[in-house]
Amino acid sequence: MGKYEAGYFGEFGGRYAPEILTEALEELESTYRKLKKNKKFQNELNFYLKNYVGRPSPLTYAERLTKEWGGANIWLKREDLNHTGAHKINNAIGQALLAKHMGKKRIIAETGAGQHGLATATVGAMFGLETIIYMGAVDVKRQNLNAKKIEMLGAKILPVTSGEATLKEATSEAMRDWALNVKTTHYIVGSAIGPHPFPTIVRDLQSLIGKETKKQFKKATKQLPDAVVACVGGGSNAIGMFHDFVKDKKVKLYGAEAGGMGQKPGEHSATITFGKTGFLHGTKTLIIQDTNGQIVPAHSVSAGLDYPGVGPEHAYLSTSGRVEYRMVTDEEALASFLEITRLEGIIPALETAHAFHVAKDVAKKLGKKKHLVVCLSGRGDKDVVEVLRILGGGKHE
Amino acid sequence: MSKIKDYFANKTNKSVFVPFFTLGDPHYEASVKYGQTILDSGADILELGIPFSDPVADGPVIQRAVARALKNPFDFAKIFQTTKQIHSHKPDRPLVYLTYFNPIYHCGVASFLDQAKDSGVEGLVIPDLPFDTQESEDLFAALEKRDMDLIHLITPATTKRRVQALKKTSSGFIYYVTSFGVTGERREFSLDLEERIRSLKEILQLPICAGFGISSPEQASQIAHYADGIIIGSAIQRIIEESGADTVACCQKLSEYCLSIRNSFP
Numbered sequence: 144m145g146k147y148e149a150g151y152f153g154e155f156g157g158r159y160a161p162e163i164l165t166e167a168l169e170e171l172e173s174t175y176r177k178l179k180k181n182k183k184f185q186n187e188l189n190f191y192l193k194n195y196v197g198r199p200s201p202l203t204y205a206e207r208l209t210k211e212w213g214g215a216n217i218w219l220k221r222e223d224l225n226h227t228g229a230h231k232i233n234n235a236i237g238q239a240l241l242a243k244h245m246g247k248k249r250i251i252a253e254t255g256a257g258q259h260g261l262a263t264a265t266v267g268a269m270f271g272l273e274t275i276i277y278m279g280a281v282d283v284k285r286q287n288l289n290a291k292k293i294e295m296l297g298a299k300i301l302p303v304t305s306g307e308a309t310l311k312e313a314t315s316e317a318m319r320d321w322a323l324n325v326k327t328t329h330y331i332v333g334s335a336i337g338p339h340p341f342p343t344i345v346r347d348l349q350s351l352i353g354k355e356t357k358k359q360f361k362k363a364t365k366q367l368p369d370a371v372v373a374c375v376g377g378g379s380n381a382i383g384m385f386h387d388f389v390k391d392k393k394v395k396l397y398g399a400e401a402g403g404m405g406q407k408p409g410e411h412s413a414t415i416t417f418g419k420t421g422f423l424h425g426t427k428t429l430i431i432q433d434t435n436g437q438i439v440p441a442h443s444v445s446a447g448l449d450y451p452g453v454g455p456e457h458a459y460l461s462t463s464g465r466v467e468y469r470m471v472t473d474e475e476a477l478a479s480f481l482e483i484t485r486l487e488g489i490i491p492a493l494e495t496a497h498a499f500h501v502a503k504d505v506a507k508k509l510g511k512k513k514h515l516v517v518c519l520s521g522r523g524d525k526d527v528v529e530v531l532r533i534l535g536g537g538k539h540e
Numbered sequence: 541m542s543k544i545k546d547y548f549a550n551k552t553n554k555s556v557f558v559p560f561f562t563l564g565d566p567h568y569e570a571s572v573k574y575g576q577t578i579l580d581s582g583a584d585i586l587e588l589g590i591p592f593s594d595p596v597a598d599g600p601v602i603q604r605a606v607a608r609a610l611k612n613p614f615d616f617a618k619i620f621q622t623t624k625q626i627h628s629h630k631p632d633r634p635l636v637y638l639t640y641f642n643p644i645y646h647c648g649v650a651s652f653l654d655q656a657k658d659s660g661v662e663g664l665v666i667p668d669l670p671f672d673t674q675e676s677e678d679l680f681a682a683l684e685k686r687d688m689d690l691i692h693l694i695t696p697a698t699t700k701r702r703v704q705a706l707k708k709t710s711s712g713f714i715y716y717v718t719s720f721g722v723t724g725e726r727r728e729f730s731l732d733l734e735e736r737i738r739s740l741k742e743i744l745q746l747p748i749c750a751g752f753g754i755s756s757p758e759q760a761s762q763i764a765h766y767a768d769g770i771i772i773g774s775a776i777q778r779i780i781e782e783s784g785a786d787t788v789a790c791c792q793k794l795s796e797y798c799l800s801i802r803n804s805f806p
């Protein structure tokens with residue numbers, strides 16, 4: 144790579160953003176570099192993570208799943224128990240603190256499933272920052288509970304109607320807002336995507352998922368797990384879970400991406416399986432695109448996975464072979480959603496349900512006495528209405 | 541010497557007019573007519589947009605234009621053919637492509653540049669490819685080999701250090717983004733516009749064209765007093781949006797508008 148190394152993971156990553164954003168990205172990078180080493184900042188961050196988010200999140204042994212699947216022991220890293228119900232809050236708190244340190248009084252964010260929008264609106268309320276959330280008009284409908292919560296928290300939702308009106312368009316619109324308001328505003332990117340330094344910042348802020356898991360798992364079993372599984376949209380919960388395990392070569396790492404309704408372009412969001420190297424939203428990564436380099440609309444039953452790109456570090460981990468990525472169809476995810484709910488009394492997010500489908504297969508192949516951890520990235524309250532709609536209504540309609 | 545450099549060296553007006561529109565809006569046949577009409581109505585350098593599905597540096601008017609253009613099956617052969625037809629109408633006026641990096645990357649840089657050059661294109665503007673990337677450096681070298689130019693964007697937020705750093709790999713002219721945000725018509729510009737442009741000219745020794753937000757003859761006239769060129773996109777694209785379905789009527793409106801801008805220049 145030569146002189147342009149900062150922010151790359153192998154050939155992926157970098158900073159391919161409009162010139163108007165460069166100064167803000169450089170400011171963010173240097174602020175972050177300073178604060179990362181600053182004890183006071185880290186203490187402040189840890190204070191909120193402990194007393195507001197409720198960390199560390201538990202590591203739960205899933206007894207019934209283990210029995211039912213008849214393979215490896217299943218453990219769940221409970222990001223669903225965080226305040227606001229997903230891993231997204233870890234990143235939102237960290238970046239809101241960064242925003243405050245940079246003197247920015249307005250924060251913006253993009254959201255698909257609404258979990259990142261909800262997390263951002265929450266920290267916006269807590270820190271007293273003006274908050275704007277860009278959300279695809281389709282997602283405002285299918286994730287209506289989150290949309291309502293976001294507004295109740297005092298943030299403003301700006302529905303995006305262009306294109307497929309989902310996460311990709313919301314991200315473009317947030318970048319445009321940032322270009323206009325870059326002096327006063329911090330853009331809290333919600334996944335491990337975007338121009339450098341976002342993929343690194345988001346990964347660092349989420350890496351406590353894997354660090355806690357390791358500690359908790361070692362305490363319970365005095366060893367490392369054999370396999371770890373997480374779902375991959377942009378890839379923030381997955382990279383947070385994987386990061387500390389990457390160096391432990393014996394631990395197998397699996398990412399679950401959305402296989403949607405089929406394998407034709409437009410039917411899925413299986414970026415790593417079908418994507419080709421390209422440039423989108425400020426980063427060089429794997430992207431679902433046609434032969435002319437036009438981005439193909441993504442699809443997934445879960446709004447949070449419905450994105451045609453993936454964080455550049457995942458693109459790297461897949462080409463280097465360290466992580467195995469598999470796709471899971473809408474149907475398989477829905478089946479897992481119901482199975483986990485009924486066997487463990489935990490309603491997982493539809494995004495997470497993808498990870499469970501992969502976990503089931505891996506656990507069976509690993510066999511008994513082995514151990515597998517699933518990152519339970521979020522809870523599924525937000526998805527209940529949508530799942531019932533797809534499955535044809537509940538019993539008490 | 542590049543054709544663009546030549547053009548600025550020999551210009552008779554104080555400032556040149558650089559209009560922009562997206563190829564394929566509403567269809568490629570109309571684009572040929574619109575391009576030719578705009579060239580007939582005072583355009584010095586014509587910027588042609590190659591549609592990209594996710595134009596993050598563009599405002600609503602150009603976003604809608606791109607969406608309309610992409611309703612036609614996108615095809616590079618068609619883009620180059622349309623460009624050629626526009627070029628052959630006034631071969632002395634340099635054409636410039638404005639597009640995002642992903643389509644160029646996928647076409648293959650060398651193949652894209654050869655076909656672009658062959659179609660009459662003399663330079664590229666790529667809003668999401670910063671100069672300080674390996675790809676930009678490689679692209680600059682590939683363009684230089686073909687006597688084509690890489691036109692960098694500089695914004696009110698670009699630091700002095702970056703301006704110095706981009707000196708090495710910029711040519712043709714500089715696209716000076718007059719305001720924060722994305723493309724679109726605006727009523728006001730930053731107060732230090734004139735000063736910024738003058739100082740950039742001195743540092744870079746390149747013509748500076750101002751764009752993003754300019755729409756009225758009054759604005760154009762005022763800025764043309766100190767900028768080497770005026771770039772107008774959204775205002776032209778709006779005319780195509782409003783009357784593009786009727787090619788004859790649209791040509792008439794484009795012609796009137798472009799002449800009003802050109803005639804406002806000092």
Ligand SMILES: Cc1ncc(COP(=O)(O)O)c(C=O)c1O
Pocket residue numbers: 229230255256257258259333334335374375376377378379380381446447448492494495520521522
């Ligand atoms: C619960 C949950 N899991 C996973 C994701 C996917 O995002 P990421 O891949 O960044 O973890 C989302 C996104 O909204 C989510 O809400």
